[in-house]
Amino acid sequence: MAEHRRLFFALWPDEALRQQIAAISATADWPRGARRVPAAHLHLTLVFLGDVPAERVDAVRSVAASLRVAPFELSLAGCGHFPRAEVGWLGCVDAPPALFALNTGLRQRLRTQGFALRGESFRPHVTLARGLREPPVLPDYPPLHWPVSEYVLVESRRGRAPAYTVIGAWSLAP
Numbered sequence: 520m521a522e523h524r525r526l527f528f529a530l531w532p533d534e535a536l537r538q539q540i541a542a543i544s545a546t547a548d549w550p551r552g553a554r555r556v557p558a559a560h561l562h563l564t565l566v567f568l569g570d571v572p573a574e575r576v577d578a579v580r581s582v583a584a585s586l587r588v589a590p591f592e593l594s595l596a597g598c599g600h601f602p603r604a605e606v607g608w609l610g611c612v613d614a615p616p617a618l619f620a621l622n623t624g625l626r627q628r629l630r631t632q633g634f635a636l637r638g639e640s641f642r643p644h645v646t647l648a649r650g651l652r653e654p655p656v657l658p659d660y661p662p663l664h665w666p667v668s669e670y671v672l673v674e675s676r677r678g679r680a681p682a683y684t685v686i687g688a689w690s691l692a693p
């Protein structure tokens with residue numbers, strides 16, 4: 520069978536922000552069975568591609584390189600729950616148009632290149648835990664400031680503990 524790689528585009532917080540998010544997650548009251556996302560894996564998914572034939576990864580990189588979006592700032596606040604996926608997350612309040620431009624720009628270009636993407640709407644969030652049947656209960660926390668200057672392409676390897684590897688990064692430019 521042809522080799523495939525499981526890929527997604529994401530925003531990857533820097534170490535300081537990751538530690539802030541991890542600290543919130545560490546003090547939450549998680550029910551039994553919830554699987555917390557390790558600090559090193561915390562991210563905001565932009566577009567999930569799923570399994571991509573290895574020979575098409577260069578086309579994915581070209582799509583990323585063809586996009587021009589200016590740097591922007593995010594504010595993480597509050598929390599929420601996707602009941603079907605059973606994930607609990609930190610929300611993104613007043614997300615700027617540039618974030619949606621990045622999502623739409625990537626999706627449109629990927630589709631033009633023949634990549635099949637699901638039609639789901641984009642709800643920016645940072646997943647904190649999986650296997651969660653009920654909404655998370657987090658401590659109160661002040662909004663987290665996230666200056667975004669790049670987006671990344673990530674490979675996800677399945678296993679008992681999934682492993683994420685950043686395999687490409689592109690700078691946002693005014």
Ligand code: 2AM
Nearest residue numbers: 527562563564567604606644645646675
């Ligand atoms: P999440 O952002 O809600 O956690 C890698 O699996 C990343 O892609 C995860 O962050 C995950 O969701 C996101 N993702 C989006 N759609 C997915 C899907 N159909 N299957 C697996 N992961 C998906």
